[in-house]
Amino acid sequence: MSKRKSKQVDTSLRQFIKDLGYVSGGAALLATTPWLQSFTPDKAKEIKKEKARIGFIGTGSRGTYNIHAILSLQHAEIVALCDIYPPNLKEASGLCPNAKTYTDYRKMLESPDIDGVIISTPLYLHAPMTLDALNAGKHVYCEKAMALTMEQCKAVYDAYQETDKVLYFCVQRMFDKKYIKGMQMIHSGLIGDIVGERCYWFRNHDWRRPVPSPELERQINWRLYRDYSAGLMTELASHQLEVCCWAMQMVPESVVGTGDIVYWKDGREVYDSVSLVYHYSNGVKINYESLISNKFNGMEDQILGNKGTMNLATGIYYLEDEAGGKKSGIEQLIGQIGNKLYASVPAAGPSWRPETKEKYIAHNILEGEFHVNDGLSMIGALKDGSDEILSAFCQACITGEKGKNIVEEAYLATMLCHMGNQAMAEQKKITFPEEYKIPYMKFS
Amino acid sequence: MQRIGIDTGGTYYGSSKMFHGSLKNIMGTRFDILIIDQNRLKSQEIWNDIVFELRRLDQIFNRFDSTSETSKINCEAITDPVHVSPEMWFILRSCQIYYTRTLGLFDITLNDFSKVLLDEKAHTVIFSKKDISLDFGGYAKGYALLKIKDLIYQAGVQHCFVDFGNSSILGIGHHPHGDSWKVSIENPYDQNEILDEISLKDQALSVSGNTPSYTGHIVRPTSVESVKAHKVVSITSDDPLDAEVLSTVFMMTNDMEKKRITENFKVQNIAEYSL
Secondary structure, three states, rough: OOOOHHHHHHHHHHHHHHHOOOOOOHHHHHHHOOOOOOOOOHHHOOOOOOOOEEEEEEOHHHHHHHHHHHHHHOOEEEEEEOOOOOOHHHHHHHHHHOEEEEEOHHHHHHHOOEEEEEEOOHHHHHHHHHHHHOOOOEEEOOOOOOOOOHHHHHHHHHHHHHOOOOOEEEOOOHHHHHHHHHHHHHHHHOOEEEEEEEEEEEOOOOOOOOOHHHHHHHOOOHHHOOOOOOHHHHHHHHHHHHHHHHHHOOOOOOEEEEOOOOOOOOOOOOOEEEEEEEEEOOOOOEEEHHHHHOOOOEEEEEEHHHHHHHHOOEEEEHHHHHHHOOOOHHHHHHHHHHOOOOOOEEEEEOOOOOOOOOOOOOOOOOOOOOOOOOOOOOOOOOOOHHHHHHHHHHHHHHHHOOOOHHHHHHHHHHHHHHHHHHHHOOOOOEEEEHHOOOOOOOOO | OOHHHHHOOOOEEHHEEEEEEEEEEEEEEEEEEEOOOOOOOHHHOOOOOHHHHHHHHHHHHHHOOOOOOHHHHHHHOOOOOEOOOOOHHHHHHHHHHHHHHHHOOOOOOOOOOHHHEOOOOOEEEEEEEOOOOOOOOOOOOHHHHHHHHHHHHHHHEEEEEEEEOOOEEEEOOOOEEEEEEEEEEEOEEEEEEEEEEEEOEEEEEEEEEEEEEEOOOOEEEEOOOOOOOOOEEEEEOOOHHHHHHHHHHHHOOOOHHHHHHOOOOOOEEEEEEOO
């Protein structure tokens, strides 16, 4: 990496924190996003010149995405790479020629020269690898979701309570400026009381990757098979359910849903169409829908309040009292008369009919340009918070400071995914299992 | 007139001596009125009367309400003569006259009004053909404005502006800071384009047209085909009912019909905008 680029991106986390108003008087914001407390500009000064030594477990597409992000950081260096699939390992090695390569992650964990590992592997490997790495005394960053089963999630959560190591999961919306600002607006009452939450993720793609030889099918297309993946829920919904709970500051107590393989009947085992309703104790619901054979609706995390609507994924909010878009003719006329003006009123036209949807005025959550994820990439989107959370993890590898709320949020989001899958598989309402509740969660 | 229990709302702008009354959903659209130069109490009284009248008319004309007089006729006149109220008798006779004067193009059956048989003596109506039903969609707003105009004059209001669903406007007297009420007509296919500006002084304006999201609601009775042309018609008249009826009729007329129908009416202005 060139020095210039390193410096440029190294400042991005600081700039990001600055943009969010942390420099001074940002106490209110810090209270709503305690996981960012460790990354104030003052804290960043403490780690200057130090580098986190990072090992990669899994160097596939998401792993490579993460490698690029780490390579651009001044406070991290990649010292080890591990993958069981030789083409991927070779490609990653090309990006990090000084890193030692492994095909067995346990061997890699034995190395004393690694501070932290970044796990970008199929879901079924998240729990065993995370537990092994923590046991080996490494700080751990793992892709979402937390684990393949509820039991594994709890095992990881319990292990985290015991360890003094840092554990991060890629709940990147917690590091996405649009979401942070949007949540601040929600929690300050901009959209009133939250009365509903609607999240959806639509794609039109079979979710497959080309397989060089048939025996690699499950290894490469692991997302499609139940022993390796929990399907749309863990791959997509986990992010969005986390956002819903973040907005509500509560966890749903139950879920009903239905899931099917509607279109991609190609031998896969996970649903390609899911519709679920999560229910909070106060009656507010999350309506969740994901379909991967039609992309018309795209992706959105929508928080509905009695005074407004927050579309977090697109970074836009709307206020209820501005419905109608522009002022009606009669409103303009009232304004004219009030101002003693005489002009024509744009009242007349073909009959106005009550519309099924009124026009609203769109307001941006962030000022200036910001990035919106179209939700179509299987690997990762630009500026969705992933770079910031990786940077934060590397900083934590140096300071040893645990990230607040991150594991808890990943845990509750993943648990909700598994409850959803169970509700769909068993065709019944699933309530949050008592044995999996943790003190962090509020249900009422 | 009994008005107990009517929650009519309304806003009084004291500095402008102006009252704004608004109903968000009446006769399938919205209704707004500005009453000028009346005090708060008087304005509120007038508005209450208007709301009462509009709700009463909505109840008569609503064919989706099974208890309305229109529903009763639609349901029973297929088989038996239905005795109608004096007001409905007046309305049906008026529709019959409009049917004749518009060469059969104004037709509340959207099919064949000649099969609606009115018995002058018994004040009954019967349909002599199956599949006939009454739809006052192109009539009710005009009739309501006629009634409201009377009500406003009787109350001694000299200046007032009524907007009934964008398409039916009544300008009584003039704007507090002008000599009439000026209304511009928007192009429904391009809201930034103004097609025309019309000054109303004790006059009604009715506008008909297709819009991008709503095409095909105007049906030529003789062909049972909807009018799909991208056009807007505006009619200005002293009589709100004439304006209402003609704005729909002129959406479907050919040149010859236009000429003949115009001779039957006293209208101030007919404008047609092809878009």
